[in-house]
Amino acid sequence: MVDYVTIWGISSRDISWVFAQLHLNLAAFVIAVPTFALIVEIIGFKTGDERYDNLAKDFARLITISLSLTSILGAIFLFVIIVLYPKFFSYFSQIFGGTMVFYAMLFFGEFIAAYLYYYGWDRLKNKKLLHIFIGFFLNSFGIAIMFVANAWVTFMMMPSGVKETGELYSLWEAINNPGWWPLNVHRLIANLAFGGAIVAAYAASNFLSAENEKEREYYDWMGYVGNFIAVSALIPLPFAGYWFGLEIYKYDQQMGITLMGGVLSWLWILQAIIIGVIFLGINYYLWIGMERIEGAERYRKYVPALLLVMTICFIIWFTPHSLVASLEEARKIGATLHPILSVLGIMTAKNTVVNIMILSTFLSFIIYRRSGKIPITSWARLGNFIFFSIIAVVAGYIIFLGIRGYFVETTVRINYSMYQVLAVLFVFIVCTPLDVAIYRKSNVIGSIKWGHMPPRSQYMLIVIAVSFTWLMGLMGFARSSSRLNWHVYKIMEDTSHSAFVPSLGYAAKIVSLITIIFFIMIGVIFFLTKMLEHRQEEKFKFIKE
Amino acid sequence: MEVKTGEKRTIRIFNPFFISGFLLVFIYLVLKFGIHPPIPSSLIAMYMGIIIFAIILYISSSESIFQEFLHPINLFLTLDRLKVPRTVIGIFIPLILGFWSYQMALPKYEPPAGLRTIHPAPPDEISVKDEKIVLSKANNPFRGDEVEKYKKEGWEIYFSRCMPCHGDNLNGNGHWAKRINPIPINFRDPGTIAMMPESFIFWRVAKGGMGLPDEGAPWDSAMPVWEHDLSAEEIWKVVLFIYEETGFQPKKWQ
Numbered sequence: 149m150v151d152y153v154t155i156w157g158i159s160s161r162d163i164s165w166v167f168a169q170l171h172l173n174l175a176a177f178v179i180a181v182p183t184f185a186l187i188v189e190i191i192g193f194k195t196g197d198e199r200y201d202n203l204a205k206d207f208a209r210l211i212t213i214s215l216s217l218t219s220i221l222g223a224i225f226l227f228v229i230i231v232l233y234p235k236f237f238s239y240f241s242q243i244f245g246g247t248m249v250f251y252a253m254l255f256f257g258e259f260i261a262a263y264l265y266y267y268g269w270d271r272l273k274n275k276k277l278l279h280i281f282i283g284f285f286l287n288s289f290g291i292a293i294m295f296v297a298n299a300w301v302t303f304m305m306m307p308s309g310v311k312e313t314g315e316l317y318s319l320w321e322a323i324n325n326p327g328w329w330p331l332n333v334h335r336l337i338a339n340l341a342f343g344g345a346i347v348a349a350y351a352a353s354n355f356l357s358a359e360n361e362k363e364r365e366y367y368d369w370m371g372y373v374g375n376f377i378a379v380s381a382l383i384p385l386p387f388a389g390y391w392f393g394l395e396i397y398k399y400d401q402q403m404g405i406t407l408m409g410g411v412l413s414w415l416w417i418l419q420a421i422i423i424g425v426i427f428l429g430i431n432y433y434l435w436i437g438m439e440r441i442e443g444a445e446r447y448r449k450y451v452p453a454l455l456l457v458m459t460i461c462f463i464i465w466f467t468p469h470s471l472v473a474s475l476e477e478a479r480k481i482g483a484t485l486h487p488i489l490s491v492l493g494i495m496t497a498k499n500t501v502v503n504i505m506i507l508s509t510f511l512s513f514i515i516y517r518r519s520g521k522i523p524i525t526s527w528a529r530l531g532n533f534i535f536f537s538i539i540a541v542v543a544g545y546i547i548f549l550g551i552r553g554y555f556v557e558t559t560v561r562i563n564y565s566m567y568q569v570l571a572v573l574f575v576f577i578v579c580t581p582l583d584v585a586i587y588r589k590s591n592v593i594g595s596i597k598w599g600h601m602p603p604r605s606q607y608m609l610i611v612i613a614v615s616f617t618w619l620m621g622l623m624g625f626a627r628s629s630s631r632l633n634w635h636v637y638k639i640m641e642d643t644s645h646s647a648f649v650p651s652l653g654y655a656a657k658i659v660s661l662i663t664i665i666f667f668i669m670i671g672v673i674f675f676l677t678k679m680l681e682h683r684q685e686e687k688f689k690f691i692k693e
Numbered sequence: 694m695e696v697k698t699g700e701k702r703t704i705r706i707f708n709p710f711f712i713s714g715f716l717l718v719f720i721y722l723v724l725k726f727g728i729h730p731p732i733p734s735s736l737i738a739m740y741m742g743i744i745i746f747a748i749i750l751y752i753s754s755s756e757s758i759f760q761e762f763l764h765p766i767n768l769f770l771t772l773d774r775l776k777v778p779r780t781v782i783g784i785f786i787p788l789i790l791g792f793w794s795y796q797m798a799l800p801k802y803e804p805p806a807g808l809r810t811i812h813p814a815p816p817d818e819i820s821v822k823d824e825k826i827v828l829s830k831a832n833n834p835f836r837g838d839e840v841e842k843y844k845k846e847g848w849e850i851y852f853s854r855c856m857p858c859h860g861d862n863l864n865g866n867g868h869w870a871k872r873i874n875p876i877p878i879n880f881r882d883p884g885t886i887a888m889m890p891e892s893f894i895f896w897r898v899a900k901g902g903m904g905l906p907d908e909g910a911p912w913d914s915a916m917p918v919w920e921h922d923l924s925a926e927e928i929w930k931v932v933l934f935i936y937e938e939t940g941f942q943p944k945k946w947q
Binding site: 401402403405406421424425428432435436439448451452455458459462463466467468486488489490491494554557559602604 | 728730732733736739740743744746747750751753754755756813814815816817829882883888942944945
């Protein structure tokens with residue numbers, strides 16, 4: 149048996165790369181959407197608000213077609229691996245053969261549950277609990293599928309349960325390798341963020357092509373909900389990523405350095421730029437959204453300040469530690485590291501600004517929420533004072549830790565970044581209920597005029613979705629490349645001619661290609677889904693509220 | 694102050710269009726000439742990109758500001774009396790773009806701007822003079838009670854071997870440094886040795902530019918390989934010296 153097969157001289161690695169990532173993107177979407185369909189359905193059930201049920205069903209409508217496409221791509225990917233990497237696959241199936249059968253069975257379950265969930269929607273209208281139960285199953289299958297696949301990829305990075313020669317002695321250890329749980333959690337959250345962004349883009353594209361006011365109202369709202377989900381999931385995401393990184397360091401120092409400080413370090417600058425764009429985009433969407441709420445003018449004056457803070461943070465965030473400089477410039481600087489920029493380029497500065505960015509986004513949400521209301525709670529003044537004092541103190545604390553971070557040991561500094569995160573979480577946990585309490589009794593001076601959004605706000609939703617997709621591709625590249633020239637790290641070497649880590653520029657091209665193909669596919673899904681919509685009228689009932 | 698135009702349409706001087714233009718020029722000038730030593734143009738380009746993005750977001754986040762911003766552009770494009778300037782600009786923009794493309798296409802005699810990994814991942818284990826050293830476990834044998842004495846010995850090695858490149862002030866400014874690219878490392882920069890464990894530095898000194906792993910490519914580092922001229926002990930001593938002299942604490946492997 150040959151070790152590697154090449155077809156038409158196309159790099160086998162690139163082929164499997166593209167299919168793996170496309171499959172992964174769709175799979176992420178298809179696992180996330182049932183989750184919010186279910187949550188929104190439960191909200192609708194609890195509150196008895198019809199429009200939530202409609203929205204949930206709208207989400208569910210996206211599931212079946214995407215699921216079929218996901219499995220087709222998965223099958224192609226499998227086929228690609230079997231044909232192009234026969235030796236690797238035979239080793240891999242020796243180890244994970246059993247789980248592969250299990251995986252296939254889960255897929256069956258997922259399919260059945262998906263069809264029951266969507267097509268049973270109207271029939272089970274009066275047996276909502278049963279329907280929610282099916283939704284629960286659908287989610288469990290989806291998540292289980294992902295967990296199995298995660299075990300495979302993390303095993304390739306951090307093989308466990310095998311001897312140095314590669315023989316398996318414990319399947320459970322191979323599955324439960326150090327990277328498994330961090331990746332499970334990381335992907336679960338990332339899926340929600342990604343799925344939310346894609347759903348928002350779906351709503352945006354429907355908004356832009358809407359034919360009447362009612363459709364515009366509905367899709368504006370849907371886009372808002374999708375975006376809200378994306379943001380809520382985006383905020384805890386870095387922490388899960390951090391955990392994953394920490395496990396990598398613990399497992400293999402060299403792999404950790406390769407990923408963070410070595411060949412791939414420039415990739416994090418790119419990542420920072422994209423996340424910065426996403427953050428600014430989200431805030432922008434909220435600010436435009438305030439235009440459609442009467443009374444929001446009162447808060448308009450805070451927008452420039454928020455934007456200024458975010459821009460400064462963004463700039464610090466992506467300032468690289470080492471520079472791309474021409475010879476002449478390097479001469480002028482006189483050292484490999486620019487004195488000012490090398491101060492901004494290190495971790496303590498970045499952790500600080502990212503937390504401040506999250507806080508600013510939180511503030512944008514708060515002013516958005518408050519736009520149309522005036523509180524008449526007796527203690528509103530005091531409440532507000534406490535509210536903003538907490539935020540000011542926490543922001544000060546985060547910056548203080550950031551500056552202290554320059555003067556202490558790494559081990560201490562790592563704790564600082566934990567404190568910073570906890571401080572932000574503290575704000576969420578304390579200030580959100582406080583805000584709700586202050587506005588419990590309030591005069592509504594202007595309601596949200598759904599549908600009155602300029603098109604550019606919708607384009608921003610699409611930009612956000614594209615950025616998410618691109619970012620996912622980039623991070624997939626990072627994770628795979630950390631293995632360097634190994635199929636299974638330090639167990640099975642990649643001896644093909646594409647064993648090297650491609651340059652960042654090349655990777656960016658492939659990731660862009662993947663993103664384009666993915667959006668074409670998503671476009672097809674959206675199109676087919678629209679055709680599935682029979683009863684347009686029903687859906688827009690809620691609008692009369 | 695307001696400028697009257699022919700059709701009684703007015704533009705405020707503090708129009709967002711002018712303010713943002715002014716802001717961009719101002720920030721650019723500060724970045725370009727206000728910072729010493731100058732930051733590379735690649736970075737200035739990135740900063741300006743973000744700032745333009747932020748300004749566009751701000752202007753378009755409010756319908757009224759957006760309309761006001763568009764106002765001078767609309768006037769410029771429609772007013773009859775502005776026909777001449779309009780034509781001039783219409784000719785100039787393509788010319789400028791053309792000139793710019795020409796400049797980009799011109800062959801350059803300068804090495805391309807490089808993206809180098811300054812601190813590539815070290816191997817797990819190295820051998821120096823047939824002695825195996827596991828980097829993540831190795832500690833400087835001379836860190837003990839007699840640091841001062843060994844620092845002195847390290848000092849001698851430094852000034853006989855390293856100073857021409859890394860400078861008498863340890864800031865990478867030795868008299869040979871001017872002719873070397875990449876430049877010798879500035880040990881006083883908080884981003885160099887201060888960020889690394891001591892055994893990493895040991896490895897870099899012992900194996901030099903030639904010993905850089907694949908990702909350290911292109912291998913144009915002039916840092917000599919010291920393992921042939923210095924013993925492992927001497928290397929540890931000079932490493933001790935550069936840390937003690939700069940006052941940085943080596944990092945621990947985490």
